[in-house]
Amino acid sequence: MDKDLQNKLENFPIESFQHDLINWYLTEKRDLPWRRDQDPYKVWVSEIMLQQTRVDTVIPYFTSFITKFPTIESLADANEEEVLKAWEGLGYYSRVRNLQSAVKEVKESYGGVVPNTPNEISKLKGVGPYTKGAILSIAYNIPEPAVDGNVMRVLSRILSIWEDIAKPKARKTFEAATYELISKEDPSSFNQALMELGALICTPTSPSCLLCPVREHCSAFEEGVQTELPIKSKKKKPKPLQMAAAVLYDQNSNLYIHKRPSSGLLAKLWEYPNVELDVTTGKTYREQLVDYLQDEYDVKVELSELAGTVEHIFSHLIWNISIYFGKVKNTPNGDLVPVTETELSKYAFPVSHQKIYQIFKESDFNV
DNA sequence: CACGCGTGGCG
DNA sequence: TCGCCAAGCGT
Structure with a gap:
């Protein structure tokens, strides 16, 4: 361990910190659906x-997922399409x-019981x-560090650690610190308390230090530098791509x-x-899409004019999608599957393609 | 190690 | 408007 950090930990009131942190957590913790019991499977799914x-995003997904797949066995045996949905x-x-x-591995190799050793x-x-x-x-009450973004932020402030938390090796530093700090009596509450504190009090931009149960142990608060920490280097901007997509249909009202x-x-x-467009050619987006549908799916189409656009922002790229509608003139190859509008609800789509369908549905375009 | 991998919310 | 996310992992 870093010598400076070791020094800080030697002079740190560990037991008092654990006590104040855990007591705050036991009083103030949110009633979340995955905190109703310690079922290792449910803890796993939630994590x-x-x-x-x-x-807030996870809560409804967790509830319905556990209803559909309440046990290891039920998820292991489930249809992949249904799981993606x-x-x-x-x-x-x-x-x-x-x-x-x-989960299949746990069913087959561990008798359906989530293993409780770090190695396994x-x-x-x-x-x-x-x-x-x-x-x-959380599930087995074993004193192992669980270092996420919250824990790095909280501990960087508590101990004044000026390491760049965007770098992978920083996690090692915080794991080493957590091994020293973690409560051996209640590691579950300790780890969850660090994360809960990060979520509710020790927030990224404007921490509520005056409400903080451990501010008297906080080096950054003492120095008045809590908003300078943690150090986190910037990510690079997503790269924009031009795309074109087609909602294709036939005389039987199938979509492809x-x-x-x-x-x-x-x-x-x-x-x-859909296809990524080459903006350097003289061809229009519409022409490029027609060519692509012919080459990729052996399908001839009668394509509409531009019907709308959809933007899909990923962490590393941006799709700017131009939307067209089209009637198929022949049977496409097997890579394009005809489905009725009712059947669509069985298939999992990314959000951008749900939006594409919305544009089609809301248009006055007649199928 | 750096990068690929989604999404919706917020100041 | 837009950058910065929010309880990371695989390669």
Whole structure:
């Protein structure tokens, strides 16, 4: 461990800090659906959903997901399409594909019981250092660090750690500190309390230090630098791409959709056929889309004029999608699947493609 | 290590 | 309007 940090921890009133933090948590913690019991499966599902996702967003998804898949076994045996549908709109879809894969592994190799050792649980797909510590501490009361963005922010202030928390190696520093600070009597409450404090009091831009149960232990507050911490380097801007998408239909009122590849962006989700446009050619977007539909799906179409646009912002890129409608003139190849509008609700789409369908539905375009 | 990987909310 | 997210993980 860093010598300076070691020095800070030696002079830190650990027991008093634990006591003040945990007592605050036990009094003030929110009544969240995944805190009703310590079922390791439910703790696991909640931790995966909460990765990079707000509590308010997760709550309805968690409730309905647990209703649909109440146990390890039910999720392991579930149809993949149905599982993706339950995640539709939550984002980071590899989370749920990895979760189902890991749950199958638990069913087959661990008798359906979530393992309770760091080694075994780390081998499960989608369970990284944070989720490992969260499940072990919250479900099994094992004193392992669960270092997320909240914990790094809170501890960077408490201990005045000026390390860039955007760098992967910073997590090591905070794990080392947490090993020293964590309550051996109640590691579950301790870890959750750090995160709860980060969510409710020790917030990123304007922390409520006057309400903080541990401000007398906080180095940054003492120095008046709480808003300078944590140090976090900037991410780079997403790169904009021009896209065109087609809502295709036939004389039987079928719509034509395509399943995305099993890896990469929005893997295994469904979409309306679309193509990235080359803005350097002389061809119009509409012409490029017609050519693409012919080349990719062997389909001839009668395409409308521009019907609308949809923007889809990812963390690393932006799709600017121009929307067209089109009647198919022949039967497309098997990569384009005809479905009725009723059947659409069984397929999981990214939000941008739900918006594309909305534009189609709300238009006065007659199918 | 750097980057790919979603989405909706907020100051 | 727009940057910055919010309980990260896989490669």
